[in-house]
Amino acid sequence: MSVLVIAEHDNAELKPATLTTVTAAGEIDPSVAILVAGFDCHAVAESATKIAGVAQILVCDDARYQHQLAEDVAALVVAVAGEFSHILAPASTFGKNLIPRVGAMLDVSPISDIVSIESSDTFVRPVYAGNAMATVKSSDDKKLITARATAFAAAATTGGSASVSELQPVDGSGGRSRFVGQELTQSERPELTNARVVVSGGRGLGSAENFKLLEQLADQLDAAVGASRAAVDAGYVPNDYQVGQTGKVVAPELYIAIGISGAIQHLAGMKDSKVIVAINKDEEAPIFQVADYGLVADLFDVLPKLSAALEK
């Protein structure tokens, strides 16, 4: 038996979380296969064959997988599930949408958002916004798992030479679920979940206009921009900037929190960052409890000075 990873991709490129999921899969069993379901996705399948430690690529290239609706991809996963002991996907909106649906079809209880692997049936996952770590053991004969990207290293994108098999498409949603459109956030900056540096802003920024000050700093540091829920709800930035329990989980080398109070729900998404900087005018703000470097000051004073200091 081997382990199957469901690739997350946009028909052109693999998403980085696929690589971290491959590492998690390899810790369970060194024989790893990847399923690429998409449309016009040859380039993705091709790059998947080169991932270190991957033996086999299953490709299903068909128009119905263009937008990878859960209903369609789940039916395909079920069709190939037989030969695999574990099926993993990234704990992203893609994986979270898909894996439980597969679970329902196979009558398996999925395990969400694992951060470490104790054995082939025992895993550790955060609960209560990361305020507790649960060690859980599955008695299902197949394991369905989503893996947290920040908890595993990325597999190397070179060195592998996996074989490729083509799969026939499978009936899934039958048109009851249809793709209508998407509005993806365009950005030249690194991807939030994968950036070496993240600069995040909260309600303290006060407006979308003021967020530009923070974006300038991000550009100087080649950083991704994140936000608290309050900043997203207020419309300063798009929803996909949200870091936290119910947004994205990040763990960069450097996380700079500006005008963010540090609610538990926010900390859940960033407290595993290597170095945390907090800039807040309230010295009691809980964010200082997790910060390696805290600066109690008005962000509107600090941001221009910080940008100037980095120019030097």
Added chain:
Amino acid sequence: MKILVAIKRVVDYNVKVRVKKDESGVETANVKMSMNPFDEIAVEEAVRLQEAGQTEELIIVSIGVKQCQETIRTALAMGADRGILVETEDQLEPLAIAKILREIINKESPDLVIMGKQAIDDDSNQTGQLLAGILGWPQGTFASKLEFSDQRVAVTREVDGGLETLSLALPAVITVDLRLNEPRYVKLPNIMKAKKKPLETIGLGEFGLDLSPRVTTLKVAPPPERGGGVRVESVEELVDKLKNEAKVI
């Protein structure tokens, strides 16, 4: 349209939970409990559809201990018509919850099921997808906008790259995200009115389901602590520390 909303009673989101000394779980004795915040958003959306004349009946279901009645009463005070409590002391996993919900759905035949995207205690983010899969219904997860027409619903979803819109044939399962709406405060007269609305209690045993756990929790430990940090006095000091001490810029 007949709508069913599933709500969970959880430790209030303002509580910072503590792990029990024997590592068997988290301390829930004498801790404030509330409706899962996402489920409040689910109830609010259903109530708004009802107020817009798009709903004939709005049913609330919760599975859990007797005190879930209070949580259901809150949803009834927000505007739902009637409630069903499936009473059990067992800690059930999302797959079991989905199987119980299927039984209720088979009996009630709703056109739409709305749930939270995630329970903030177990953080599973599974139950809606499991239910949709069991029923073979379309699923619209992480919804930030719903629009109904011609027996279909257009669901705008909050995905990692931005927003995505799907069109789903009814019946369907929707799970809601934070930006869908802002739940109302319940007013006292509505709380009084809610006391008279029907609330049926069903014992879990009546379904005759095999819900033996597939996933067991061996241990619940506190998360790793971060070492204490330092305060810096100026931007210059901060930049110096980041460059020369932490070496991250």
